[in-house]
Amino acid sequence: MTTSTEIESPDKAIPLYILSSLVENKPGVLFRITNLFRARNFNIESITVGSTEMPDLSRMTITTKSDERTVDQLVKQLRKLIDVVEVTVLDKNRTVYRELALIKMKAIEPAIRMEIINYASIFRANVLDIAKEDILVEIIGTPDKIDAFKNLVTHYGITQMARTGVSALPRGV
Amino acid sequence: MVEMNGAKALLTALEKDGVEVVFGLPGGANLPIYDALVDSRLRHILVRHEQSAAHMADGYARTKRKVGVCFATSGPGATNLITGIATAYADSSPVLAVTGQVALAMIGKDAFQETDIIGVANPCTKYAFQPRTPTEIPETVKKAIYISESGRPGPVLIDIPKDVQQASDDIPFPELVKVRGYNPVLDADLSQIGKTVELLMNSERPIIMAGGGVILSGAFSELQALAELLLIPVVTTFKGKGAFPENHPLAMGPIGMHGHAEANKIIVEADCILAVGARFSDRSVGRFDEFGKGMNIIHMDIDPAEIGKNKLVDVAVVGDVKASLKALVKMLSNEVIRREKDNPWLRRRKELIDYFSETIKDYTRDLTAKKALKKLREILPNDAITTTEVGQCQMWASLHFDVTSPGTFFSSTGLGTMGFGFPASIGAKAARPSVPVVDIAGDGSFNMTENSLAVSVLDNLPVIVFLMNNYMLGMVAQWQRTFYNRRYMGVHQNSCPDYSKIAEAYGAQGIKAQSMQELEKAIRIGLKSDVATVIDITIDPEEDVYPFVAPGTGLKDMITGA
Ligand SMILES: Cc1cc2nc3c(=O)[nH]c(=O)nc-3n(C[C@H](O)[C@H](O)[C@H](O)COP(=O)(O)OP(=O)(O)OC[C@H]3O[C@@H](n4cnc5c(N)ncnc54)[C@H](O)[C@@H]3O)c2cc1C
Ligand SMILES: Cc1ncc(C[n+]2csc(CCOP(=O)(O)OP(=O)(O)O)c2C)c(N)n1
Ligand SMILES: [Mg+2]
Numbered sequence: 133m134t135t136s137t138e139i140e141s142p143d144k145a146i147p148l149y150i151l152s153s154l155v156e157n158k159p160g161v162l163f164r165i166t167n168l169f170r171a172r173n174f175n176i177e178s179i180t181v182g183s184t185e186m187p188d189l190s191r192m193t194i195t196t197k198s199d200e201r202t203v204d205q206l207v208k209q210l211r212k213l214i215d216v217v218e219v220t221v222l223d224k225n226r227t228v229y230r231e232l233a234l235i236k237m238k239a240i241e242p243a244i245r246m247e248i249i250n251y252a253s254i255f256r257a258n259v260l261d262i263a264k265e266d267i268l269v270e271i272i273g274t275p276d277k278i279d280a281f282k283n284l285v286t287h288y289g290i291t292q293m294a295r296t297g298v299s300a301l302p303r304g305v
Numbered sequence: 306m307v308e309m310n311g312a313k314a315l316l317t318a319l320e321k322d323g324v325e326v327v328f329g330l331p332g333g334a335n336l337p338i339y340d341a342l343v344d345s346r347l348r349h350i351l352v353r354h355e356q357s358a359a360h361m362a363d364g365y366a367r368t369k370r371k372v373g374v375c376f377a378t379s380g381p382g383a384t385n386l387i388t389g390i391a392t393a394y395a396d397s398s399p400v401l402a403v404t405g406q407v408a409l410a411m412i413g414k415d416a417f418q419e420t421d422i423i424g425v426a427n428p429c430t431k432y433a434f435q436p437r438t439p440t441e442i443p444e445t446v447k448k449a450i451y452i453s454e455s456g457r458p459g460p461v462l463i464d465i466p467k468d469v470q471q472a473s474d475d476i477p478f479p480e481l482v483k484v485r486g487y488n489p490v491l492d493a494d495l496s497q498i499g500k501t502v503e504l505l506m507n508s509e510r511p512i513i514m515a516g517g518g519v520i521l522s523g524a525f526s527e528l529q530a531l532a533e534l535l536l537i538p539v540v541t542t543f544k545g546k547g548a549f550p551e552n553h554p555l556a557m558g559p560i561g562m563h564g565h566a567e568a569n570k571i572i573v574e575a576d577c578i579l580a581v582g583a584r585f586s587d588r589s590v591g592r593f594d595e596f597g598k599g600m601n602i603i604h605m606d607i608d609p610a611e612i613g614k615n616k617l618v619d620v621a622v623v624g625d626v627k628a629s630l631k632a633l634v635k636m637l638s639n640e641v642i643r644r645e646k647d648n649p650w651l652r653r654r655k656e657l658i659d660y661f662s663e664t665i666k667d668y669t670r671d672l673t674a675k676k677a678l679k680k681l682r683e684i685l686p687n688d689a690i691t692t693t694e695v696g697q698c699q700m701w702a703s704l705h706f707d708v709t710s711p712g713t714f715f716s717s718t719g720l721g722t723m724g725f726g727f728p729a730s731i732g733a734k735a736a737r738p739s740v741p742v743v744d745i746a747g748d749g750s751f752n753m754t755e756n757s758l759a760v761s762v763l764d765n766l767p768v769i770v771f772l773m774n775n776y777m778l779g780m781v782a783q784w785q786r787t788f789y790n791r792r793y794m795g796v797h798q799n800s801c802p803d804y805s806k807i808a809e810a811y812g813a814q815g816i817k818a819q820s821m822q823e824l825e826k827a828i829r830i831g832l833k834s835d836v837a838t839v840i841d842i843t844i845d846p847e848e849d850v851y852p853f854v855a856p857g858t859g860l861k862d863m864i865t866g867a
Pocket of ligand 2: 694695696697698699720722723746747748749750751773775777778779780781
């Protein structure tokens with residue numbers, strides 16, 4: 133069985149880097165980090181922040197499509213921030229990384245609804261809501277997988293979409 | 306633990322950390338701090354504009370190589386500090402700014418004189434704190450000073466809501482603080498120093514490029530020991546001017562856009578560059594892609610983020626240059642060094658210096674910027690401190706005023722802030738009252754902060770303003786002359802104001818100098834004076850600064866104006 137993750141995203145030529153950092157869990161930290169990206173012209177694909185096993189630290193996962201030298205600068209500049217306690221560039225081959233997307237599509241005719249539900253099950257996505265005129269699907273996976281699903285269903289008419297950005301942890305040793 | 310209010314806790318914490326002087330100006334949101342100052346041992350110096358308070362703290366900090374402190378109220382007081390804070394940030398100077406803020410409950414309500422100064426200061430400080438209880442204040446002060454002075458120094462801001470200044474509590478004064486996300490690298494990286502030795506020993510035409518980091522670190526004797534051991538010529542950046550005595554037989558002066566011709570020339574002929582505490586700024590290296598092409602570059606810097614930022618290098622030594630240079634000299638002492646004093650590379654150095662001193666001619670008038678600055682050097686004692694304003698005056702100082710005693714020359718180099726030099730000279734005088742302090746100024750820059758004359762006079766901090774007066778925003782005029790076909794716009798000062806009268810109005814003395822003779826007399830009077838002396842020196846408005854490396858070109862494309 134071919135899995136959807138093998139479907140290539142159009143700009144795969146530029147590698148995606150995943151950075152994982154521990155930051156102080158206090159007000160103003162997110163501002164300082166995003167302000168750094170803006171001030172130094174770093175281009176960020178996604179950024180997620182949430183709690184960790186340590187109450188006073190948050191984990192921030194940042195993804196960026198860039199070159200090695202720029203990522204090296206990004207890491208060093210992040211480390212300079214006093215609220216940033218740790219930053220590592222994750223090796224994608226030894227990392228579990230996932231994103232969640234909610235996609236709402238126009239789907240009135242039963243045949244179309246069935247098509248979408250079929251696609252969803254191939255992608256191991258869940259249908260969370262069906263209303264008179266639309267279907268809401270939840271999909272979890274790598275950004276590539278979500279892009280692939282999105283490309284597949286775009287022509288039905290995506291009425292709303294929300295993506296969380298990537299969360300990641302290194303695999304166990 | 307002692308019961309006191311937040312304002313008293315602030316001043317006590319500053320005193321405990323060795324702070325003696327604060328520069329500031331009060332307002333509604335820092336009144337409790339000013340009330341506490343009445344009973345404090347701290348010397349408060351009242352400024353006439355908060356920007357100058359930050360520059361004074363900066364001049365003080367650069368002179369003492371420890372934190373300089375300034376106070377302002379919320380809103381406009383705090384935003385007035387920002388130019389000075391950004392100036393200190395660009396030049397890695399340890400300034401601590403303490404601002405008042407509206408009461409906690411009023412934050413976010415667009416209260417009177419409320420500004421989100423934490424947000425404003427974020428991009429130009431190492432960190433900005435806002436303590437929310439009086440008990441946090443001493444710990445915050447200790448952290449702020451530690452962050453400001455250590456590693457790569459820089460400004461830090463503490464914003465204290467008025468009710469936090471006012472509230473009383475049992476206040477703890479910790480002896481030690483830890484900031485877990487902040488771990489500056491200080492020790493020398495010995496493995497990289499091994500590689501440095503290898504490159505230096507195998508190079509035929511090595512050059513040292515000393516930057517501001519040497520001055521911040523105070524690594525003067527270490528640098529000199531290295532240069533003398535290997536007989537390496539030393540160029541500096543403009544910020545690094547005076548990191549190495551400029552009358553030393555190995556000294557070549559600053560490189561860059563307005564560098565010394567011989568320095569710009571020799572660095573492109575080198576085969577190995579040892580950059581010591583320099584960040585490869587566009588002003589010093591010209592084009593990043595061209596600079597150091599085909600040469601080995603070794604970079605010693607305390608800030609890991611500077612490695613590879615503007616220039617990819619062959620060896621990077623992260624750490625305090627004082628430790629790195631010491632370790633390097635020690636490791637070199639195991640090597641057999643066979644460099645003769647009379648070698649082709651040092652002969653080339655001499656040849657370049659002789660060539661350019663012949664070809665770059667001064668203007669023929671009696672009084673020129675060059676002659677004026679040479680005269681100033683001749684008369685000033687070696688340990689005198691000089692600061693500069695920004696523009697042609699600054700570049701003339703770079704070219705024609707030799708700094709012979711390391712760490713006595715301070716200029717706004719990274720931001721190029723007009724108005725820095727005069728208040729900074731007052732801050733330097735407060736830090737080291739025993740030596741003469743001179744601000745090498747331009748008229749336009751002096752206009753920006755000349756009201757600090759009041760501070761100089763009233764607080765008994767006499768300095769000399771060496772005003773190279775072309776009644777012109779001369780540096781801008783030079784660019785308009787060179788790149789815009791003499792279409793002058795917005796550069797003429799039209800003989801306004803009369804600087805002697807300005808000086809006199811503040812109770813300082815003003816002396817006009819229109820000849821070399823008058824100038825010499827004026828300098829001698831200024832050195833003896835117990836009030837500030839403004840020496841108004843008539844400079845031809847068409848006098849250009851040369852050499853010049855046009856923006857976007859490389860050091861090899863230098864125009865010497867000959
Ligand atoms: C009108 C004008 C013209 C100018 N023209 C020139 C010019 O011709 N040539 C020129 O060079 N500049 C010129 N400048 C200045 C220029 O803009 C830069 O400010 C300057 O080149 C920076 O020099 P720097 O890299 O030595 O110093 P800094 O900006 O002071 O950088 C210091 C470096 O040392 C590091 N450091 C700090 N402390 C330590 C320590 N303890 N140990 C190790 N490393 C440390 C820092 O991390 C940093 O990388 C000009 C400025 C103006 C306003
Ligand atoms: C605050 C600020 N505004 C504008 C500039 C741009 N600028 C750089 S040099 C200069 C002229 C400075 O004039 P002056 O102090 O008289 O020095 P001169 O060049 O005439 O010697 C100006 C306007 C600046 N560096 N700083
Ligand atoms: Mg002028």
